[in-house]
């Protein structure tokens with residue numbers, strides 16, 4: 001039997017059509033989308049793709065998906081990605097895999113942004129998952145103090161005893177802000193702090209959410225533009 005990530009991930013591949021430029025997200029859910037797109041490419045689907053991480057670039061190559069550089073394209077038709085938390089307004093916390101900066105650049109440039117998420121990711125209010133915040137290494141302890149001054153508890157992400165380094169050569173603070181009452185304000189306030197490159201709050205970007213119901217079937221929901 002397919003798990004929820006596979007059901008949601010594979011469903012999203014149906015939204016990819018001939019001739020499209022596709023943004024490929026990062027993580028264990030969108031992995032199923034990428035593999036499915038790869039199968040369709042082998043069957044004759046003609047697309048090009050941009051990857052949100054080195055890990056995804058590698059996977060796309062293994063799946064035979066032709067890649068282009070973001071600098072060489074004008075339009076991304078559709079971007080598909082996973083999430084760490086999704087609220088009722090389809091605002092997100094992302095960056096659990098450390099790819100938030102490239103993910104946000106691609107999501108915000110896409111004509112359509114699709115999120116694939118298993119049911120564990122759905123929350124009433126964002127904030128149980130600490131917000132990943134990508135910071136310049138230069139002066140990062142001071143940047144951490146500034147995050148504290150706006151109410152966050154930053155924890156430097158580690159990997160095998162050393163600070164985790166992103167594909168862009170930066171560090172990540174995973175920041176506990178408890179229950180977030182205004183994700184819109186917090187996203188802006190975080191990005192006003194010098195040293196912060198980007199934060200993992202994705203506000204108002206999602207067009208379509210694909211999740212899974214109790215019968216293990218994919219459920220497709222459009223974002224309500226009126227909130």
Ligand SMILES: O=C(CO)[C@H](O)[C@H](O)COP(=O)(O)O
Pocket residue numbers: 025026027028029030081082083084093094095096097098099100103
């Ligand atoms: O934001 C991300 C990576 O930076 C991922 O999309 C997010 O962490 C969800 O991952 P998964 O599908 O493995 O649960």
